[in-house]
Amino acid sequence: MNMRLLVTFVFLGICMFTFDSYALNNNVPHDPALKKITISDPGQKLVLQLDYSVGCKITQLKVKGKNVLSESGVYTGFRTRGGSFTSCSGQDGIKVEESGNKILIKNIIYGDHSISVNESWSFDLNGDKIIWNINRKYSNLAKLEEMAFPQWNFADLAVWKGGILDNGGMVWCKYLREVNDTYGVHTGGVTFWNPDTGNALRIKAKSDGRQLAAKYSQSDKKEFVCTHFVTDEELEPRYNLNRFVHQRSDVFVPFNVQKGDVNMTLEMEYVDYAVAYSRGNLPGIDAEAVRELMNTTGRYGVVDNTIVGANGWTTNWKCLHEPFFAQIGMALNDGNYVKNMSATLDSERDYAITADGRVLSRWHNADEDQMPGTFNYKTGYYEARWGYTIDSQTGHVINTAEQFDLCGDIEWLKSHKAGCEKALDWLIRRDSNGNGIFEMMNNSIKEERASDWLDIVWASFENAFVNAQMYEALNLWAGCERVLGDKAKADYYTAVAQKLKDNFNKSIHDGGFWSPEKKQYVYWRDKDGSVHGDNLVTPVNFAVIAFGLCDDKRRIAQVLEQIEKRTVAENLFHWPLCFDSFKREEVSAGNWPFPTYENGDIFPTWGYLGVRAYVGYDKHIALKYIRNILAQYKKDGLSSQRYSRKTQEGQGSDILAGICTSVTALYRDIYGIRPKWNRMGLEPNLSEILNGTEFNYTLRDTDYRIRLSVDDYEMQTDRFSVKSRDAFGASFREGGLVVYPHNEEKTVLKVFGESSSPVGVTLKQCSGNDISWEMNTADNYRFIIEGLNPALKYKLAIQGKTTPVEVGEDGKASFTYPCKGTVRVRLYGK
Known part of the structure; x- marks a missing residue:
């Protein structure tokens, strides 16, 4: 030219x-x-x-x-x-x-x-x-x-x-x-x-x-x-x-x-x-609003290189006690953000974790917000004057684990092993009574100090919000330990999480957080045993459900039905932080009278927890609040700290990039975008109104074409196409297609063709010891199935012909077959 x-x-x-x-x-x-x-x-x-x-x-x-x-x-x-x-x-x-x-x-x-x-x-x-x-x-x-x-x-x-x-x-x-x-x-x-x-x-x-x-x-x-x-x-x-x-x-x-x-x-x-910057064809969703919200508010939390946060650059602030920065990167789908997020976590590892494992809670440009003597004038990390916000321990670990699924860099993960273990172990040691519930650094509301993100609410001692995030952090990090080959650590953190779950779900009368009278999870318990925060605090109850800490369907329904009924009754576009008032002595003066600020106003920052909580209960409700957020964006740009409960108008000079998290949940929990360190994953929860959704997604330099309808999912690259009615993951490596039914690593299907032509597979089912699929492309294929039970006898059925298949002690079976057209394959054991 x-x-x-x-x-x-x-x-x-x-x-x-x-x-x-x-x-x-x-x-x-x-x-x-x-x-x-x-x-x-x-x-x-x-x-x-x-x-x-x-x-x-x-x-x-x-x-x-x-x-x-x-x-x-x-x-x-x-x-x-x-x-x-x-x-x-x-x-x-x-x-x-x-x-x-x-x-x-x-x-x-x-x-x-x-x-x-x-x-x-x-x-x-x-x-x-x-x-x-x-x-x-x-x-x-x-x-x-x-x-x-x-x-x-x-x-x-x-x-x-x-x-x-x-x-x-x-x-x-x-x-x-x-x-x-x-x-x-x-x-x-x-x-x-x-x-x-x-x-x-x-x-x-x-x-x-x-x-x-x-x-x-x-x-x-x-x-x-x-x-x-x-x-x-x-x-x-x-x-x-x-x-x-x-x-x-x-x-x-x-x-x-x-x-x-x-x-x-x-x-x-x-x-x-x-x-x-197309978001693709998104039926039922305002794709332009998604694009603009993510390119403005969603990106605004990046202050600079190595400083990815959520408060953002006009106020020069970032909070380490927010666990959704990597999730924002998943929805942004920008390799530059992912790279910067990895570098940010490196910086936190090197400068924000103390020798004993405490993760400092914030970064700021100056010392005005510091707990006296904690501000580092070179790095900007410090403890906030409102109190030790212990969810910085969990936020750092959750972000690191989810970031690993985006970057897929095992060496990077190895470099964070010691830091994340220190952060978890610091909080694990804070269980003075041995009940498996981890304690804050304040003991009573009388101290007038915070212990989590709601930094002018005096939650203390045993804090349900922090412990719910701890449950998520323990399980995510246990998965990382397994990838790194440390089974002992993985089992240890899994056991700690299970003990937390068992005791957390006990009645408030037995030392847990469930209130049978109010049918909700309370916020915290002071050291003297007094229970606080039974005013239907949404991020607490959402986190318990969203992170799987509560899997009791009856309890889930009782909580979510209350929240939906009351939200609809007030005609709110999004969930408030709490529905009823805290007691006067439980909050700072700035939260009074109700509803004001963190005592009852609307903070969409925690929207992703609400969407994730509702999606397994009623995905139509989850979708409604995502669409509400997008409609609000078209009204005012969603560049506020919060919204008034009374007027539903934007408030606050600070801008919280976390307001975009209801839309990140659209990708994670509705469209089911679930990247894993070794594959791309899909776990959709679609409503009929979303049928025909199509968009491109890039993960680690591989471009995927995603097509979604109810019970009909497809992932396509220039090397393969996989279809399924259930969740799955897939990757192309070492010359072959690797399929993960249910996006898990229990049973894995590998397909290798003689030619370099794209491979097409429709996954039919995978349950127990029975897996079946359909080959949609012609080639001479070699198949390897991993994760089988060596104690069973397996049979292979292809085009109506059945033959026995030998499974090795390693749980693998392999065979070859020349596919000249559509071929149905089933492998099952008895």
Whole structure:
């Protein structure tokens, strides 16, 4: 594909064509008289106008025919204490060279006697991408206050809704409210998008082994500005650990540059936003709302590299006592987020776990929220002043286990073995009375201290919410220990979880948390034995059911029927934190009178627990609240901390990215997206209204096409297709298809073909010692079935013919069969 370098010469008073219309119809590579160059991709979806008549800058950037830049354009530059210098300054000697499909602009010189630069810019095409390379030569060693490498000045904050960052996060233009409000991050790649036009501009940035950063701000001209940095060392925040600062453009500290060359490559590409970020065909669901909610609120919790949280970047906060960050990554389906989440958990392992195993509860930019003496001014981790929030122990472990299923990296998991064991063992040791229920660090409401996420409710001693999360953490981590081959540890944590379950479900009169009188699980018990929180606290009761701590169908119905009846009676769009008031002495003054804040307001953050609890009881109710959340997003963007119980309007200056979790539950618990470390899994719970759901899902660089209807599920890649009416998992490795009925590893079917043609399998059933499937593709196949019972005698039935099959002591059987059409296979033992 030849590069289009389009330039026009305007004859004043003669030609009535504008520069743009003339340029697009004249294939003139360069006109030195005007000193203007126009560069476009082959489809002219991205068109740059470059002017080097007075300095050098990009004066227009047309995206699908519309210029998105302000008059300031795009330029390079730097600032020292002595002044600001840019490529726009008047200068002689700029030279332009043309060589084949490449334009090279040389001798862009600016600066002063203390430090100057000599830049060369080159532009080339790679398919539909425009490649801009900037080579900068510094004349001396110097300390810079600012850098533009380059600076992009967009017309205003309405050009783009925001930018999706290549660390999984996003910049949200509407939160750059004031002049010089600035968000700085340690990554350079970004995709700016406008959902109304469907246009997006992707900029990939890379340098030669140096550090990249970018900042996003509103200028004094009301422009939306993106500024790139290339430095030898990682830039440090200027104001405490702030990534976002109000009314200050200098978010980073001054930095040194060395004498010599620095390179920056910017790959620009037009992106059809609706196609690139499509959520697929989602009958019964507002797919556009899903896309926009996840690309805004869902990504907003990424503060920076290694800081993935849920409060987000405008307040510079993240809570380690939230167990759903990896789950958000599952629903976002963005490899950049997954990578950053792994790095975040590495950071927590290295800096947030104390020697004895305590997981510090929060990260913040400053010490204003710290428990005295706990804030680490280098890392930002600390204990919150409200009390020891013990669910940071469980949150870290749950996120690590679920992250492993996304990244599939066993070596990464090994690196977290000691840390997660320390975190669990720290809490296990907090069982002073040996009843299997783990205790908080506060003993009574009289201490006026918190012990979990509801940080101004004085839950103490034996906390049901924390213990429910502990049950989930123990079971998830036991599964990780089995993968790592540590059976003893796996069995130990499983046994601890079972003891917790047995005692947790006892009546409150016998030391458990079940209230037979109120038919609900209470919140906590003080050390003196007094019971608190029998006011139908939703995250407590949802967690008990969602995590499988309660599997008593009668109890589940009693709890969920109460909650649904009362939610409908108040016509609430989502579940409140509690239905009745805490007692005055159980909460801080800010929670009074009821309903106020954590004493009765609506916090959709815990929506995923509600969906997961309801989906096994009544999936139609679960789906209703997902759709309610999406409808609310269309009303207000769901960028609030909470919603008033009285008005159901957004409240709070903080934004909780966890508000998206009802939609993450759509993917996990309705569509059944259940990635495992060694396969892709499907465990759907569909209602008829969702029949015909289709979407793409990428797991560890494999693209899956998912098709879902009630009792009819299909997963397809370029290597295989698997269909089933029940849950299953599948992967392609070592040259063959591996199928996991029920998405479990009890019985495993492996299919190897002689050719490289895709393999098609319909799984018919797998129960007990009976598995059957249908081959839908032709080839000479070798079949291996694992997980069989060696003590049984198995028979193989193919196309009505039955023969005995030998099963080894390892529980494996194998055979070959030439499939020339649809072939039904059954293996069963007696």
